[in-house]
Amino acid sequence: xxxxxxxxxxxxxxxxxxxxxxxxxxxxxxxxxxxxxxxxxxxxxxxxxxxxxxxxxxxxxxxxxxxxxxxxxxxxxxxxxxxxxxxxxxxxxxxxxxxxxxxxxxxxxxxxxxxx
Numbered sequence: 695x696x697x698x699x700x701x702x703x704x705x706x707x708x709x710x711x712x713x714x715x716x717x718x719x720x721x722x723x724x725x726x727x728x729x730x731x732x733x734x735x736x737x738x739x740x741x742x743x744x745x746x747x748x749x750x751x752x753x754x755x756x757x758x759x760x761x762x763x764x765x766x767x768x769x770x771x772x773x774x775x776x777x778x779x780x781x782x783x784x785x786x787x788x789x790x791x792x793x794x795x796x797x798x799x800x801x802x803x804x805x806x807x808x809x810x
Contacts, residue, residue: 723749723762724751728771728798729749731801732763736790749761749771754775757774758772759771767784768783778802
């Protein structure tokens with residue numbers, strides 16, 4: 695299980711969410727509250743204590759970042775200067791419970807990612 699602090703901070707009217715970089719082999723993988731929500735929304739047959747959802751190579755310089763689960767890209771986060779503007783889940787293989795994209799969009803669009 696990956697452990698990291700999940701803290702939301704109100705800054706100038708924008709809620710921030712900390713995003714943490716993995717260590718060693720996982721240094722291109724980023725984790726935050728959103729990736730924990732994705733882990734919780736995996737259908738039971740896909741859950742595994744060794745693998746987690748992550749954001750691959752997050753950068754404020756790009757306007758989108760891939761959401762991955764080992765073996766496949768599962769979606770994308772679109773952002774402007776780190777503020778999430780849209781979330782798209784690609785779930786052709788039915789990995790997540792129904793309504794996951796809507797749930798994430800309602801909860802996280804407008805949240806600013808703050809790299810730790």
